[in-house]
Amino acid sequence: MTRAKTIPLPRPTALSRPHWDGCREGVLRVQRCAACGSYEFIPQAVCTRCQAGKLEWVESSGRGSVYSHTTVYRPPRPEFDAPYVVAIVELEEGWHMLTNLVDCTPEEVAIGLPVEVDFRAVSDEITLPCFRLRRST
Amino acid sequence: MPSSRSPLHDVVIVGAYNTRQARVLDQPELEVLWDAVHGALASAGLPLSAVDGVNVTSSVRRLNAREAVMMFGARPSWTGNEIGIPAVIEAALAISAGLCEVAVIATAQAAEYTDRAATAPWTRPSNEFVECWGLFTPAEFALMARRHMHLYGTQPAALAEVAATIRNHGARHPEAVHHGRFVTPDEVLASRMIADPFHLLDCAITSEGGAGLVLTHVDRARDLDVVPIHLLGAGTDKQGMAYVTAPVWDRYGEVGRRAGEQVFAQAGLRPSDVDVLEIYDPFSFEIIRQLEIFGFCKTGEGGDFVMDGRIAVGGELPVVTNGGLLSFSHAGLAQLIQKPISAVQQLRGEIPDALKVRNAKVALTSNGGSGALFCDVLLLGTELTA
The missing domain is CATH 3.40.47.10 (Thiolase/Chalcone synthase)
Incomplete structure (x- = not known):
């Protein structure tokens, strides 16, 4: 499951730049509402839970579990090497994000398995927050 | 009333x-x-x-x-x-x-x-939080279906039953892109995997x-020499931007439920009054989901509900009688209005005999779905129920 460098890369916006800068620095950043404390991802201008508080960037532990997953066999573009695993990860703090699970086979993946962030640099600017299975050692 | x-x-x-x-x-x-x-x-x-x-x-x-x-x-x-x-x-x-x-x-x-090297342009959302992961519409809906299967034990065989039923309706419709192309549930399960649990034949065609x-x-x-079809009720349910936010089942999986309730309230009808469902079928699983959220069965029971011919023409509750997005056509924005169109044609009897639902008076139609984070609903009928 190697990634070709020609896949479409994120183009950070003013709103999302702290997230992508964090990934490059090896930190998973997410917004949290100063009023209700709920986590917000993808980046928003207003808290989607309470619509009241200011959203602040905080660090996530980068640990969570597989919430749902699918293995893609027919990629949307030829630049992607199929098969690859797309997952929704539920972070320890209770928020969700889309990602790829790397360094595992499709057969190994199941809902509920523990995972951790695995940053993969794909360009000078962009590092992708992939996830890998947390294997007991 | x-x-x-x-x-x-x-x-x-x-x-x-x-x-x-x-x-x-x-x-x-x-x-x-x-x-x-x-x-x-x-x-x-x-x-x-x-x-x-x-x-x-x-x-x-x-x-x-x-x-x-x-x-x-x-x-x-x-x-x-x-x-x-x-x-x-x-x-x-x-x-x-x-x-x-x-x-x-x-x-x-x-x-x-x-460009046949890529999937159809409208399946490939361009966004900084989805595109880099190789996400496209089948994967977005697959993430919803997988969660439903995990929570309720919904089986791949149920998805295949839906796909085969709808595709076999289209196979009998001379205007369908896949006219003549009959499939069995086993053939759905044997077709190549696109984004599991969706095989090729679980997915809408492109046309x-x-x-x-x-x-x-x-x-x-009243001045026209046609059978008018009444708008009995309508509702929309928009829960945010599709294909940007993670399609989390627990937050968005029931999108459309409140629209369905609104529609039935406006019409003064209940799900049991509906004769035919021309609902949105981008992927087989969405039929199972909609049967649950529109109240035709309980949450988690959609997989069992669709089995044994119940949703085929001639069954208790025929679904997508023209073949829908899985067989009839999946064209640009036309496919969205093709849901009310197939309902009108069914209610007027303007459909091949083999696909006619006898005495159909009320048809439920929808657009959107769980992976798209919106669901619009329209109930049509041969007479006002008000």
Whole structure:
């Protein structure tokens, strides 16, 4: 499951730049509402839970579990090497994000398995927050 | 009786028409669009000169409704902006409010999908939080289906039963892109995997074509020699931007439930009053989900509900009788209005005998779905239930 460098890369916006800068620095950043404390991802201008508080960037532990997953066999573009695993990860703090699970086979993946962030640099600017299975050692 | 009369009850659909549909149409797009407009008006028995409301667009040429007014001799005074079922609601409200009397909704797509190395352009959302993961619409909906299977034990065989049932409806429809292409559930399960749990035959086809609807005031329709189809109720449920936010089942999986409840309340009907479901079928699983959220069965029971021929024509609750997105066509924005169109054709009996639902009086239609974070619902009937 190697990634070709020609896949479409994120183009950070003013709103999302702290997230992508964090990934490059090896930190998973997410917004949290100063009023209700709920986590917000993808980046928003207003808290989607309470619509009241200011959203602040905080660090996530980068640990969570597989919430749902699918293995893609027919990629949307030829630049992607199929098969690859797309997952929704539920972070320890209770928020969700889309990602790829790397360094595992499709057969190994199941809902509920523990995972951790695995940053993969794909360009000078962009590092992708992939996830890998947390294997007991 | 409905709790209050809706302005939608002043309006009827009098024309419904599909142009030729094909995997790739070799016709100029505006020619297909013109066919959609004229076909819909012919179905209504109305001349072009009667049209004073327009929502006519195209996919590749990107014709918009205000440009399209010129195609009607610059006579129309009202233009719509919505797509799909919301376009029907919008036009109906304009008619009810007296802004126009006869509205045409038509759209066409031709020669858009030419790069076959990639999946169809409309399946590939471009966004910084999805595109880099190799996400596309089948994967977005697969993430929802997987969660449902995990929570409720929904089986791949149930998904395959839905896909085979709908595809076999289309196989019997001469206008379907996949006419003649019958499949068994085993063949669905044996087709190549796209994004598990979805096999190729669980997914909508890609195709092109046009479609049109004509709406008018119920009073005006009395002068026409057609069977008017009443708008019994409508609702929309929008939960955010599709294909940007993670499709989390626990937050978005029941999108459309509140729209369905609204629709039945407006109509004064219950799910058991519905004769046929022309609901949105981008992927097999979405039928199972919608049977649950619209109240035809309990949450988690959709997988069992669809088995044993229940949702086939001739069964207890026929679903997607023209073959839908899985077999009939999946063209541009036309596919969205093709849901109400197939409902109108079914309620009028304008469908091949093999696919007719006998004495069908009430049809439920929908657009959108769980992976798309929106679901629009429209209930149609041969008579006002108010």
